Structures are given as C-alpha cells and as structure tokens.
Amino acid sequence: MSQDVFVVAEHLQGKIDDVTYELLGKARELAGQSGGHVVAVLMGSGIQDQAGSLGAADKVLYMEHAALENFNPESYAKALSHILEQNKPRLTLIPNTSMGMDLAAAVSVKNNLPLVAYATDVQFDNGQVVATSQLYGGKINVESVLEGDSSVVSVLAGSFPADAGKQDGSPAVETVAAPDGLDQTRVRFKNLIQPEGGDVDITQQDILVSVGRGIQSEDNLPMVEELAEALGGALASSRPIVDNKWLPKTRQVGKSGLKVKPKLYFAVGISGAPEHIEGMKDSELIIAINTDPEAPIFEVAHYGVTEDLFDVVPALTEKLKS
Amino acid sequence: MNIIVPVKQVPDLVEELEINEDGTDLDRDYLSYKLNEFDEHALEEALLLKEEHGGTVTVIAFEGEDTDKALYTAIAKGADRAVKITNDLPPGTPNHVLAKALASVLSGMEYDLILTGVQAADDRDGQLGVLLANYLDVPHVSVVSGVAPNNGAVTVQKEYAGGVMAEFEVDLPAVLGVQAARQTPRYAPVSRVRQVMRQAEIEEVEASDTEAEVGSSIRRMFKPEKGAGAQMLEGSPEEIAEQIIKILQEKGIKK
Numbered sequence: 001m002s003q004d005v006f007v008v009a010e011h012l013q014g015k016i017d018d019v020t021y022e023l024l025g026k027a028r029e030l031a032g033q034s035g036g037h038v039v040a041v042l043m044g045s046g047i048q049d050q051a052g053s054l055g056a057a058d059k060v061l062y063m064e065h066a067a068l069e070n071f072n073p074e075s076y077a078k079a080l081s082h083i084l085e086q087n088k089p090r091l092t093l094i095p096n097t098s099m100g101m102d103l104a105a106a107v108s109v110k111n112n113l114p115l116v117a118y119a120t121d122v123q124f125d126n127g128q129v130v131a132t133s134q135l136y137g138g139k140i141n142v143e144s145v146l147e148g149d150s151s152v153v154s155v156l157a158g159s160f161p162a163d164a165g166k167q168d169g170s171p172a173v174e175t176v177a178a179p180d181g182l183d184q185t186r187v188r189f190k191n192l193i194q195p196e197g198g199d200v201d202i203t204q205q206d207i208l209v210s211v212g213r214g215i216q217s218e219d220n221l222p223m224v225e226e227l228a229e230a231l232g233g234a235l236a237s238s239r240p241i242v243d244n245k246w247l248p249k250t251r252q253v254g255k256s257g258l259k260v261k262p263k264l265y266f267a268v269g270i271s272g273a274p275e276h277i278e279g280m281k282d283s284e285l286i287i288a289i290n291t292d293p294e295a296p297i298f299e300v301a302h303y304g305v306t307e308d309l310f311d312v313v314p315a316l317t318e319k320l321k322s
Numbered sequence: 323m324n325i326i327v328p329v330k331q332v333p334d335l336v337e338e339l340e341i342n343e344d345g346t347d348l349d350r351d352y353l354s355y356k357l358n359e360f361d362e363h364a365l366e367e368a369l370l371l372k373e374e375h376g377g378t379v380t381v382i383a384f385e386g387e388d389t390d391k392a393l394y395t396a397i398a399k400g401a402d403r404a405v406k407i408t409n410d411l412p413p414g415t416p417n418h419v420l421a422k423a424l425a426s427v428l429s430g431m432e433y434d435l436i437l438t439g440v441q442a443a444d445d446r447d448g449q450l451g452v453l454l455a456n457y458l459d460v461p462h463v464s465v466v467s468g469v470a471p472n473n474g475a476v477t478v479q480k481e482y483a484g485g486v487m488a489e490f491e492v493d494l495p496a497v498l499g500v501q502a503a504r505q506t507p508r509y510a511p512v513s514r515v516r517q518v519m520r521q522a523e524i525e526e527v528e529a530s531d532t533e534a535e536v537g538s539s540i541r542r543m544f545k546p547e548k549g550a551g552a553q554m555l556e557g558s559p560e561e562i563a564e565q566i567i568k569i570l571q572e573k574g575i576k577k
Contacts, residue, residue: 012482012483012486013486017483070488071488072490073461073462073463073464073480073490074461074462097482097483098464098465098480098481098482098483099482101440101441101449101452101464101465101499102452102462102463102464102465104448104452105448105449105452105453105456106452106455106456106462108418108447108448108453108456109418109453109456109457110456112535113537114447114535114536114537114538115418115447115448115537115538116446116447116538117445117446117447117448117449118445118446130541131538133446134546135443135444135445135446136333136335136339136348136443136444137335137443138546139335139339139545139546140339140341140348140543140544140545140546141543141544141545141546142446142540142542142543143540143541143542143543143544144446144447144538144539144540144541145538145539145541146537146538147537147538147539148537151537151538154448185461186460186461186492186493186496187461187462187463187490187491187492187493187496188490188491188492189488189489189490190477190488190489190490190491191488191489192486192487192488192489193479193486193487193488193489194485194486195484195485195486206575207575231570231575231576239502243502243506244506245506249485250485252485255483256465256481256482256483256485256501257484257485258484258485259483259484263573263575264570264573264575271335284573285569285573285575286552287566287569288552292336293554294338294339296546298551298552298554299546299551299552300551301551301552302552302553303552303553303554303555303566303569304551304552304553304554304555305554305555305562305566306554307559307562308559311559312559312562312563314559315559315560315562315563316559316562316563316566316567318563319560319563319564319567320567320576
C-alpha cells in the first residue's frame, strides 16, 4: 500500500485534456497531505512525449500498446486495472467524463475499490478520503467517506483550476508492460467522427442567448431568436433542445457540446444541470431567466430573473429595439 | 435482438428537494418520483431497434414508488415483458448493490443487449450500466447516442466533448449506457396505459444476490451555498427589461 495519488490522464487526438491538469493540481495538494507522490497514468501508443506536459506529477507511469492507440472502454479499463493492482495507490482520480465514466466504475468492480462519482471536491480528513458529489441535477451536494486504504474518485471537469497542474517539466517516466491479451477485446475502435461545421461557431460569439427546456415548444424558438438578434448575438442551447432536433448539434453548450466563454451568456429557460454549467460557467456576464428559484443556473449566474420568460423575453426585445 | 432495459425511479427534480433531519438522505416522505430521463431514452432506443430489426424488449425495475405505473407505461409504449425485482431496495440504495442484484436476475435470462440510461440523478457510487457490465463480465460502452446491429455485433457511437464522436464495434451480449435515443422518447396515451393495466401482467422475481461491497457511506448532504449566486431582478416584465438593459450598458455590452 502506498500513499500516492494517481491521476488518469485523458487525451484525444494526441492532446491531453485540460481536466487532466485540473486533477493534477488537486493531486499535488492531496499528496502533500498524504505524504505520497503524484503519479500520472498515461496510456496510449506513441504518445510518450506527452509526459513532458505532465510536469506537475512526480512520476508518469506510461503504458504503450497498439490496443491503447485510441480510447477503448475495454482495453483501457483492463490496462488501468492492471496498473492499480500493481501499485495500490492511496487514491486514484479519474475525470468524470465520457471516457472516465467507462473506466471508474469498471476498476471499482474489477479491483474491488470504493468509488464515488460526480465529485467536485476531494479531501483527506483524519486520514480518510472524503469526496463531495454534485447530485440531483446540481441541487444537492453529498459528502461521502470512502473506506479502505485504496479508493477511486471520479471528478467533474471544471472542479479545480487547471493552472496549478499545468507545469512543463521532465517527470520520471516509468514504462509499464501491458497485461497479456490486451488486444483481445470485445469492443473494437473503428474511427472518430468529427462534428459537422455549423452555420455559426458559438465559441467565437461575444453574445449568446441560450435556450433550454423552459421554452416548451419549437414554436417558441423565434421569440428567443428575436432577442438574440436584438442583442446582436447568436442562438445557443442546452442539450434537450438539440435532442429534440429543434436546433443543430453545433449550437449545443455543455459537456458533450461546446465550451463557450462569451461576454454575455443569456440563459433562457435553462435549469443548469452540471453538464450544462460545465460548458458556460466561465462566461464574463451571465443572466438567467427561470421560474424555479432553486434552479442551479442561479448559482453561476450574475443576475437572475424568476418571472415568466414568455413575459420578460418579448418585453426585453421590444425595449432593445426601440 | 432481445433487449433488456433496466429502469430506475428517481426524485422529480422539478420539485423542491429537502434533506432529512440527520442530513444524510433526502426527506423522502413527500417526494414524487419519475422515471430517470436517460432510462426513457434507453427504452426508446430499444423500441426503435425492435421495430427495425425484430426481437423483444424486456423492462426491469426495482419495486418502489410508482414502479408498476412505470412498467405498465413501458408496455404501453411497446415493451413485451415487464419484470419487477421485489427485494427491499429502497430509493437511495447504492448502485453497486442495485447492479449486483440486477446481475443475479439477468444471469438467468437470455439477452443480446442491455440498454441503460447513461446516468441518473442519484448515481453517487458510479453509473449503473458500467457496474452491471463488469459484474456480468460483458463489454460496455457508455455515453452512446447511436446503435445499429452489424453481423452479430453492434456498431455504436460514443460522444466525447466538443461534438466529437467515436465509433465502436461491440460483441454481444453487451451493456450500453444510452445518452440519447435517435428520436424523442415516445409518449403513451393514458387510455392505452389503463388498458395495459387491465390486460398485461408484471412478472415478479427476487434477486438472489444483493451483497456488494460499496465501500463508501454518506456523511452529510447539503444544498449548494446560496449568496454567492445571482442577484435577483424583481418587478414587472418591463421593469426587469429596463434593469437588464442598464446592466448591459454598464458592462459596455449595449450602448
């Protein structure tokens, strides 16, 4: 058993995702408390160079294998399980992302390790790992104590600043042999599908009016579009609007959509699920309209309105036009 | 293709959630429950696959608040079988335990595919589908938004950030965590649900194994801190509009 804090590095198309640096920064703080080292786990093929960007770690464990060239839920889980079995770190931090979701619960079962998911904070408290999860659509925080001398926490992207974990350097790189049969998988990666170019790139807009489930019907979209026009901005949306095919995927803000940082983010009828907040919370000015005063969007908004959007939006559009 | 869809009732997030006196659980006395919305998508995708390629859809739920209604509604939408797990596993039971129970029930059933919602609002200890797949030792992919059969396997699309997707081929049987069905989940008219309640039968089974090592416990539940949040604008719609315009002018966004 060690006191080390492991961080599973996430990468796509040869680029380390920012969430990795967020976790590395946090791991530095935690390892200081546990008296262990920060170890980054890098799995892939031909990406050993990336270790140089993981300078916030004391050591990088690198597993190279053709079956790890692209993320694969099965080969990556097998590889990570093997690494955790060999090292038994005090704590393993995994991003609670699309990729991380396929890993954290898998190693929890395979290695019989406690897991807490959707964490926005992790601490050592009297030698125990305590994780705070954001549950019930961001309406309730749940603090869990993890038992045992090795456990896993999957952490929501955006929970910690990336800067603390963004250090170039040359951490010691230790190459780990892949477990046998890593390429004998029942899941096979085929290819990546890039998003289609849209009419509007919402990541480049200064002003976004973003519409959510509160709009109720596709017929009400023009009303919000008119507000966007009056403000000189573009229309964006939360996930349900895109799932309903009312707007194209290129307009979707959030975890599986785009991350935006406009000067003004005007949220209309968006409750603010954690997946949405992740994509817009760094906007310079956030104004939100939602009839539910408990809606999590008001946690990140600077200004809030709980009046009916069907009254406020036309009134605002009219005043802007006059 | 024979598809199993495990579904779960979760608190309706539209309503106000209160925490109990111990501060370790929701105050569940007056909570209303609804089907996890991602499970609705999993069911829709299963029904679409059945309509296109034949086979059956079996919906499985744990006994609890409004479970029967959820199961009858699933049949009204087109599911062939509804199964209720009768063990005492109240809302808030950790997913490790639910997954273990499901695995013990499913190990006696024939299936090609298990579709679960990618996540639920109360997944404190990890996502049900991934846990279930690992207890069953079948492959899994989560955050899936497209499924198509392909020579005894399925081709699936998994969503990453920024609109990028990865395509995988997955051998069957498999567990998929569905993010979104190809179309909006269908609606079952109340009259049809009533008719199903008179005609259809819900099968009851008991899970033989509910022993899972969770390894964590809830110490405290609390609502996110207020105060740091938004400054609320009050008044008539016109007054609010004027306040907003003033803010935009102050920030230099609008002249």
